Amino acid sequence: MTDANPTGPPVIAGQVSESAPPAAESRTKTAGPMVVEVTNAASRGSAKEPLAGRRTVTIDPVTRIEGHARVFLDLADDGSLISAGLVVNELRGFERILVGMEADRMPLITARICGVCPSAHHLAASKAIEAAAGVTPPPAAKLLRELLYMGHYIHSHSLSLFVLQGPDLILGLDADPAIRNVVGVVEAAPEVAKKALRLRTLGQKINEMVGGRGVHPVTSLAGGIAFRLDEEKKRILTDWVEEALALGPELIGVARDKLLQQVEAHPELLRDWVVPAWNMGTVNDGKASLYDGTLRVMDEVGTVRDEFQAADYDRHLVESVLDWSYMKPVHYRETGSGEERLYRVGALARINCVDSMGTPVADQLLAGFRRDFGRPAHQVVLHAYARIIELIYAVERAREILADPRIDGETRAEVRFTGGRGVAHVEAPRGTLIHDYRIDERGIITSANLIVATQQNYACINQSITQAAMSHVIGRADDGLLNAIEFAIRCYDPCLSCATHALGQMPLEVLVRQAGQPVRSVRREV
Amino acid sequence: MSEGDAGRSLVLCVGNDLVADDAAGCHVYERLQDSVLPPGTRVELLGLGGLSVLDHLDGEENLVLVDAVSLGAPVGTVHVLAWDDLPCVYATPVSLHGIGLREAIEVGKRLTPEAMPHRVLLVGIEGRCFDLVGRPPTPEVAAAIGPAADEVIRCLRQLNGGDIPGARTSRPQAEQRTPSTGKAQGAP
Numbered sequence: 001m002t003d004a005n006p007t008g009p010p011v012i013a014g015q016v017s018e019s020a021p022p023a024a025e026s027r028t029k030t031a032g033p034m035v036v037e038v039t040n041a042a043s044r045g046s047a048k049e050p051l052a053g054r055r056t057v058t059i060d061p062v063t064r065i066e067g068h069a070r071v072f073l074d075l076a077d078d079g080s081l082i083s084a085g086l087v088v089n090e091l092r093g094f095e096r097i098l099v100g101m102e103a104d105r106m107p108l109i110t111a112r113i114c115g116v117c118p119s120a121h122h123l124a125a126s127k128a129i130e131a132a133a134g135v136t137p138p139p140a141a142k143l144l145r146e147l148l149y150m151g152h153y154i155h156s157h158s159l160s161l162f163v164l165q166g167p168d169l170i171l172g173l174d175a176d177p178a179i180r181n182v183v184g185v186v187e188a189a190p191e192v193a194k195k196a197l198r199l200r201t202l203g204q205k206i207n208e209m210v211g212g213r214g215v216h217p218v219t220s221l222a223g224g225i226a227f228r229l230d231e232e233k234k235r236i237l238t239d240w241v242e243e244a245l246a247l248g249p250e251l252i253g254v255a256r257d258k259l260l261q262q263v264e265a266h267p268e269l270l271r272d273w274v275v276p277a278w279n280m281g282t283v284n285d286g287k288a289s290l291y292d293g294t295l296r297v298m299d300e301v302g303t304v305r306d307e308f309q310a311a312d313y314d315r316h317l318v319e320s321v322l323d324w325s326y327m328k329p330v331h332y333r334e335t336g337s338g339e340e341r342l343y344r345v346g347a348l349a350r351i352n353c354v355d356s357m358g359t360p361v362a363d364q365l366l367a368g369f370r371r372d373f374g375r376p377a378h379q380v381v382l383h384a385y386a387r388i389i390e391l392i393y394a395v396e397r398a399r400e401i402l403a404d405p406r407i408d409g410e411t412r413a414e415v416r417f418t419g420g421r422g423v424a425h426v427e428a429p430r431g432t433l434i435h436d437y438r439i440d441e442r443g444i445i446t447s448a449n450l451i452v453a454t455q456q457n458y459a460c461i462n463q464s465i466t467q468a469a470m471s472h473v474i475g476r477a478d479d480g481l482l483n484a485i486e487f488a489i490r491c492y493d494p495c496l497s498c499a500t501h502a503l504g505q506m507p508l509e510v511l512v513r514q515a516g517q518p519v520r521s522v523r524r525e526v
Numbered sequence: 527m528s529e530g531d532a533g534r535s536l537v538l539c540v541g542n543d544l545v546a547d548d549a550a551g552c553h554v555y556e557r558l559q560d561s562v563l564p565p566g567t568r569v570e571l572l573g574l575g576g577l578s579v580l581d582h583l584d585g586e587e588n589l590v591l592v593d594a595v596s597l598g599a600p601v602g603t604v605h606v607l608a609w610d611d612l613p614c615v616y617a618t619p620v621s622l623h624g625i626g627l628r629e630a631i632e633v634g635k636r637l638t639p640e641a642m643p644h645r646v647l648l649v650g651i652e653g654r655c656f657d658l659v660g661r662p663p664t665p666e667v668a669a670a671i672g673p674a675a676d677e678v679i680r681c682l683r684q685l686n687g688g689d690i691p692g693a694r695t696s697r698p699q700a701e702q703r704t705p706s707t708g709k710a711q712g713a714p
Contacts (some may be wrong), residue, residue: 194638
């Protein structure tokens, strides 16, 4: 993989340039600030012209998502859409550097993949190496890890709802791009913004106090967690959780109202932006569980089709390779028929899968959600609503954990590696995260595979891009509406930094596309 | 800000030490640990920039950000940019969901003005490789760590003396050509 290309000219939002279609140069790298580019592949034209005739439109890279990515829409002569997709350009080689390292470094190293889901990697790695060693951490360690994780969720979902989607929700999908950013949100609704960012900070503080460090936590390790909670810290954490609980209702009300206002202003969001996919999320006795549990799979009409342990993921989840993107999409392989199904992960999938949230306010919100939108819901715009429910769940669950007397117990168990494989998962804010390691008898990693949320959502994201293009871009004169495509992608809150990684241990399918169409596929069984 | 806060400075080093040139801020942070800094200086390491910067601000007079940048100058160039010279879309290569430091500061000015520094400088190290995990910095960036740390100390001394350092660039010895793009070459 080559280096980033920092020497290219800066690309200005809305700028029109002549270049080859992105599908043909999908491995070209782009570095630098977040920009939007409109490329006319076939003829010189203006972004203000209706998008007709064969041309390719790229949005490059997509703003307000982590990592770098590019979307392409390939249009036919009559202006109809030939193909659309998200092209991910980054290859960061993360899994390869893990091989040869000591297994007990995994929680620290993987937490530093990127700054978006560090706690998810920190905990998934801890659990996976414990699985390899055959060790179960003490109850207090599990509770402290979950508390750390609730802090991370409060931080991450607040950020997603109020900062990343905030400009769309509070200022509107068709707001002037010049002000449709976080600063615009602050100016339009300073009090809401102040409280929302305070909620984000409280989550981060909880994450930091339990995790030992701000962005990248360090306390979880093989066998448990590296400290015991003293009374002073418990008091401070309780104060923060109570403050978060006090902020919750108003912010949740604002977020929900703003979302519903956008849905009302743009009825196509509920009508056309529908991806009838299967859902996968973690449950514990049917209730929501973000740190631990079994993976439940629900089909598109709401029937629970499977429930399995993360250790069996490679019997159910099939990774494939595209020639036009570094992202490796994952499908669910149906038991028996072997058919591969499109599925989603993340907040909406989890909300669909669970029987209940298990905390009072979140369950009230879930009941309202199901009354209005049914179960399962397939409208991608409702990912934000699902995040609202999970945000209050995380705060309520944090309070429960702090009140649990088992949190005061022993936090470490002895760990010794004798060689073997360890697989474990957590529900990252963006969806199921699986870590899979093979470890030799000296405790050294011999192979690593990470399945991250965004690659599981990738096929759904590409469908949503197509739907957004059909409803908001094709035949429209206003290039400002291209934001609709970005909005559709942001509904999934994708993080791409860790979604492109070395070839793993799963069955692989190589899909060859020509002129936007698949012409050949090659499958490799491992 | 109270009188006792006068002269307090925060140096925030931003970077991911696993990722080649993106680790520049981390290496400067390490270098500063062994350096004699003006009294009242706090140095912190931040995995990423973005809104998390706001969590670290405590009403300091001065903020010096240290980060890898991609402004089009020769690799290894050390930029010193005053706040007004920061590119408006300045974001670290691995930014927090595209929320750049500039946006973060603008948010802070509006929501928590009491915590915001009066003067902000960026000491930026021009990098080239931002996508390879597990690689050391490129030789040009590695060679720029010492000069960047020296530049931070020089900035702190000037700030403590009441001066506002002007924008400047220190290009790597091997390549003294003018940067083709970016504001690095411009005076404030």
